[in-house]
Amino acid sequence: MxxxxxxxxxxxxxxxxxxxxxxxxxxxxxxxxxxxxxxxxxxxxxxxxxxxxxxxxxxxxxxxxxxxxxxxxxxxxxxxLHGSNLLGRLLEAQYHHKKLIQNISIDTMNETDVTKALQPYHLNHELQVAAYETSGYVPPEAVTNYHEQLYLQGETEAAFTCLQQVADDLKAKGVPVYRVVPSVxxxxxxxxxxxxxxxxxxFRKAQVALVAVTAETVVRNAPPEVTAYARYHKELELKKWLLQAAELLQGSFIQMGDGLYFIYTTRGMVEANRSGLFKALHDAHVQSELPAQAGIGFGRTAGEAEFHAREALQLEAPGVTEVIVTVDEDKTINEWQADTTDITYRKQRLTAAAHQNRAEALISPMLVEKVAALADYYDQAIVSPQDLARWLNSSQRNARRVLTRLEETGLAELAGEEAGARGRPRKVYRLRFEEEA
The missing domain is CATH 3.40.50.10330 (Probable inorganic polyphosphate/atp-NAD kinase; domain 1)
Structure with missing residues (x-):
């Protein structure tokens, strides 16, 4: 290559x-x-x-x-730029001036880098350096003016610059100048x-990627005589938009069964067309009136990618179509969101004791990792069932059950109560993931 x-x-x-x-x-x-x-x-x-x-x-x-x-x-x-680049130009300047230069100005390199470069040669006390330190681009004219003014005021004897244009301008103005450039x-x-x-x-971009899309193709609450036709029309509309997504990703489109579709492509194509994929899935959902969810699996082989894609679908929150869950080859889980920062699940968070408690408390490791990732994302250690319900897009009843399970594992503890919407006290919990990390 x-x-x-x-x-x-x-x-x-x-x-x-x-x-x-x-x-x-x-x-x-x-x-x-x-x-x-x-x-x-x-x-x-x-x-x-x-x-x-x-x-x-x-x-x-x-x-x-x-x-x-x-x-x-x-x-x-x-x-x-390394210290050796500057040192070579300093030696050249000493030779040209026929004396020991004690005051110089320099740009691009900061004062700390210059000090480190000169320290092995015990020149720090002999040489005074005025460094023009910046973050980001500065017009050459400003850099030239900096060196020129110091020289005219008698504060420096020579200028050291990394910029060709600055070196040319200073030379034209009669300022002794030496250009510091990277070596071979x-x-x-x-x-x-x-x-x-x-x-x-x-290599990473060439990994196999499988975009798995699932949709509920059964039309509910429709008259019996039109159910089949309505289903076929909606599914055809869905497939039309998924074919457009496959074309966008330059992938292969396969229908695996009722409501399950695969698009085989590469990681590079998925990552390069992420926003387009979100739009295609949104259009598929809106135009077909079928809620479609997508999970993406990455892997070194098609089989590994499919396994991870199916795992990603299992991690999708029911009814949520604006989030795409991905599972990497190293089992890292990400939630891609169209307009906000992604959420990454952290692995190996639990101690051996917590693993045992978690098993006894009947809470899945993926759910533990997801709650921990959401707590990191929202930077919140004290949570109420209402908070967790919003994070998980679930009911408060389910959120209370999750918090109870986390308390049983030692990953959460009761932190007190706060007033609820109707005046009833509501329990709040302190999450303890960092203590178990």
Whole structure:
């Protein structure tokens, strides 16, 4: 598998990457040279479809494209600047100035990084560093002005910058300037990281995914003479929309029986089309008037994915169509929600004693994990039956039963009472999952 890597940066940095990639197999470079950092956004916009990942030769273009929403951080990287990069330029500056430089200004690297770089050489007390520390992209003009003003005020003897444009501007203004750039070795480190990251990501995206959809196809309370026809029409409408979902996911659509449908595809297609899948399932439910629920299983094989998909369907709350439960190959359970943050169930939460108590209390491990995940999600340790009923989309009677079972396992304890809606006191419980973790 060869990776097509887009590289954007000044000409000299592009040359460094070209030298570094000779020692890293499996990467094909597509290079883009620019004069100013702002050109990076246009480069990405026009060429993103042709590359698997982007490498920016410095943090400035990386921050710029992220800040402008051109690309997200999962598809972009930049090399780190190490102390050795700065030290080499410092030695060059000492040689050119024919004296020991004691005051400098620097950008991109923060003062802590500079101190760590100089500490092994006992230069910390000899060199005073004014670091221009930022979070995110800063226009080159502002960085140039910072270095220039310090030099004109006599506070520094030289400027060290990572930006080509800043180096050119300072040189034109007569400010002694030295450009700090990643070495070939630094570039090789980031290239190897990108290669391994994309290999791992590619393997994960290629996993089998099974979208299992279940719907109640029996038409209730309909006259006997129209029940069968009404059922067929609604089911045909449902299948039409599910076929569109299969087309969206580039998957295979199979009807397994009355009201059960499978779409075989890959994890990569599911994750890339998540919002479209939610919309397709919503349209299927609305247009067919059949409540459809979906569970997704991931696995290394089709059999493993199907097992996890069926498990996901069992975890669906009855009647809830706006949530999709997924089960990963490592048994991690997620609840995907269209407009809110996902909920992940935590595993191996219980001690041996709690496991024994849970079995005696007749409460399923999945339910325990789900309540724990919801407590984390809502950041709430004190709950009432009303709270839990809302979380689980169930009745308060069922929520009281769950809290009683949790109390019997030692995962909850009575915390007191609060006034109910009709003036009756209502028990509240303190959840103790963190103590058992």
């Amino acid at each position: 060869n990776i097509t890597l887009g590289v954007a940066g000044p000409a000299d940095s592009i040359q460094t990457v070209a030298e570094a990639v000779e020692a890293v197999k499996g990467i094909e470079l597509v290079t883009f040279t620019y004069e100013s950092t702002e050109e990076a956004a246009e480069i990405v916009t026009e060429n993103d479809a042709a590359v698997d990942h982007w490498l920016f030769t410095g943090p400035a273009p990386y921050d710029y494209v992220l800040q402008h929403g051109v690309i997200d951080q999962t598809r972009a990287s930049h090399p780190e 070795h630094s570039m090789q480190i980031i290239l190897k990281y990108i290669r391994e990251h994309l290999y791992s990501s590619s």
